[in-house]
Amino acid sequence: MKHGIILKSDMDQWFDSLKKRGKVYGPKKKESAFVFGLVHAFKEMSLSYIPTILPPKKYYLPPKESLFKFKIKPYEAAKATTAFEEFILFGVHTCDIAGIQCMDVIFNENPADPNYLSRKEKITIIGIECLDYCDSYATCASVGTHIHKGGYDIMLTDLGTAYLVHINSEKGEHLIKGKKYIRELDLETRKKWDKIIEEKNKKFKNEFKAELPEVSKVFEEGFFSPVWEDVGKRCVGCTNCTAVCPTCYCFDVIDDVSLNLSDGERSRVWSYCQMDDFARVATGEDFRPGRGPRQRHRYFRKFKYSVLKYNKYFCTGCGRCTRTCMAKISLKETVNGLLDEKRGKG
Numbered sequence: 255m256k257h258g259i260i261l262k263s264d265m266d267q268w269f270d271s272l273k274k275r276g277k278v279y280g281p282k283k284k285e286s287a288f289v290f291g292l293v294h295a296f297k298e299m300s301l302s303y304i305p306t307i308l309p310p311k312k313y314y315l316p317p318k319e320s321l322f323k324f325k326i327k328p329y330e331a332a333k334a335t336t337a338f339e340e341f342i343l344f345g346v347h348t349c350d351i352a353g354i355q356c357m358d359v360i361f362n363e364n365p366a367d368p369n370y371l372s373r374k375e376k377i378t379i380i381g382i383e384c385l386d387y388c389d390s391y392a393t394c395a396s397v398g399t400h401i402h403k404g405g406y407d408i409m410l411t412d413l414g415t416a417y418l419v420h421i422n423s424e425k426g427e428h429l430i431k432g433k434k435y436i437r438e439l440d441l442e443t444r445k446k447w448d449k450i451i452e453e454k455n456k457k458f459k460n461e462f463k464a465e466l467p468e469v470s471k472v473f474e475e476g477f478f479s480p481v482w483e484d485v486g487k488r489c490v491g492c493t494n495c496t497a498v499c500p501t502c503y504c505f506d507v508i509d510d511v512s513l514n515l516s517d518g519e520r521s522r523v524w525s526y527c528q529m530d531d532f533a534r535v536a537t538g539e540d541f542r543p544g545r546g547p548r549q550r551h552r553y554f555r556k557f558k559y560s561v562l563k564y565n566k567y568f569c570t571g572c573g574r575c576t577r578t579c580m581a582k583i584s585l586k587e588t589v590n591g592l593l594d595e596k597r598g599k600g
């Protein structure tokens with residue numbers, strides 16, 4: 255079966271069957287925001303949510319991950335951490351799935367990253383399609399991530415009293431196998447689905463003032479734009495924008511050694527290009543001094559360098575950087591500012 259239907263009243267029993275396969279993580283309300291966390295019952299999740307504080311990237315590349323433990327006195331050869339558990343990520347937005355697809359490109363590059371790839375193999379993704387904007391910060395239509403383009407095992411689309419279930423992998427097939435309450439898509443529901451998608455497409459509009467090829471062009475020509483000076487003056491260097499981004503993948507490797515110096519642990523931790531000393535080298539020179547050049551670098555990593563290297567935009571339009579920015583720097587306004595400048599309206 256490629257497309258099935260499940261009544262909302264049957265979601266509890268389906269969810270319980272998923273739990274038997276391992277832990278399930280999903281979007282949950284936390285104060286005024288949402289986070290991905292461990293879920294025990296379907297009703298604990300909020301499937302209508304604005305993007306979570308941290309993207310589900312945290313399950314593929316944890317903020318701090320143990321690489322191995324070592325012993326110095328007496329010395330013992332260290333063994334890499336390789337045991338990862340199987341689990342399900344439920345209710346992932348299409349923009350965050352696009353973020354995981356960007357990470358896949360990076361961590362599959364030679365030499366491939368065994369920790370990332372082993373984790374990925376163990377994770378099953380059940381996505382949820384957005385039928386309207388989560389809020390005004392999102393720019394998903396500009397990069398086309400409001401539409402799913404693979405990278406998931408099952409995708410759910412809300413049809414009112416039921417969900418459309420798109421099965422996209424063998425893993426996905428296992429999750430619905432033998433579930434009599436998930437029936438095959440019929441013609442009448444197909445028409446209803448088409449209508450819902452027609453309505454959805456009317457709601458999403460390119461949030462940038464130009465299509466992506468023109469956006470790429472302004473990035474080619476806009477390296478010395480005054481836009482970066484303005485952004486640099488406002489930025490307070492908190493690094494939030496890079497910490498929450500689903501496609502930022504920089505990390506550092508650190509050793510924690512015990513006080514008696516006999517053993518320790520090597521970990522990798524997230525690192526951010528917005529940190530003051532990120533581009534400073536041992537002899538003291540800083541290749542990106544100041545917040546303007548550092549912010550420009552962040553944008554160029556999303557809209558130019560990744561396009562040149564991988565033919566892929568590394569912005570999913572999730573809006574997290576704007577939503578979290580202490581200085582109210584907006585990605586949409588920055589990109590549109592560059593476009594205005596090129597068109598002589600700056």
Ligand code: SF4
Pocket residue numbers: 495498499500501556568569570571572573574575576585
């Ligand atoms: S740059 Fe901002 S909008 Fe784009 S993917 Fe990163 S956090 Fe989301």
Ligand code: SF4
Pocket residue numbers: 488489490491492493494495496528549575578579580581582583
């Ligand atoms: S979140 Fe805003 S203030 Fe903080 S580093 Fe990013 S752009 Fe600067």
